[in-house]
Amino acid sequence: MNVAIRFAIVVALAAALAYFAGPWLRHVLYVGELIAEDRPLSLPIPVRGVSLRALRDSFGAPRAGDRKHQGIDIFAPRGTPVVSATRGIVARVGENSLGGTVVWVLGPGGDRHYYAHLDSVADIRSGQRIVTGEVLGAVGNTGNARSTPPHLHYGIYRSAGGAINPFPLLTQPAPRPRPEVAREDD
Secondary structure, three states: OOHHHHHHHHHHHHHHHHHHHHHHHHHHHHHHHHHHOOOOOOOOOOEOOOOHHHOOOOOOOEEHHHEEOOOEEEEOOOOOEEEOOOOEEEEEEEEEOOOEEEEEEEOHHHOEEEEEEEEEEOOOOOOOEEOOOOEEEEEEOOHHHOOOOOEEEEEEEEOOOEEEOOHHHHHOOOOOOOOOOOOOOO
C-alpha cells in the first residue's frame, strides 16, 4: 500500500475517532473538572421562593426503621420549582421507594446532591450538564412522603463519608468577591 493511501486511512480513522469519541471525552473531562473543583462554601436554597426563615434543620432526626434523616425537608406548595443548588451533571433521574421521584446531580468536589419526593421532573436526562438555578422538577410528596405535606427532601453525599448536613451551606451567606486593590508599580 502506498504512503498516500495509508495516510488517507489514518486521517479517516482519526476523524472518525474524534467524531464519535469527542462528546464522550468532553464528558469525562468535565466530570474530572467537577471532582477537582473546590466544594462551595454556601449554596442557594433549591426551592424557588423559599426564604431562609422557612428552613428547619431536620438532619439526623430519627426516622422509621432505626434510620436517621440524611438531609433536610424544604416545605413548599406542590408544583413549586425545584432548582439545582449547584452546577454539575445529572447523574440519575428515577424512582425509589423512599424518595419517590428523584434526581441526583454530581457537583463540585464530587458531592452528590439528592432531590427527592418530586411531583414531576423537568425535561432533563442522565449525563446532561446543568447550571446553578436550573429547574430539575417540582415539589411533591412521592415515595415514603405520601402522608406529609409537599416538600423537597434535599441531601448532600460526599464520595467518602456519606451524608452531610446541607442546612449550614444553605444558611451561610454567599462569599463576597474580594475587591481588587490597586498596586503601585515600583
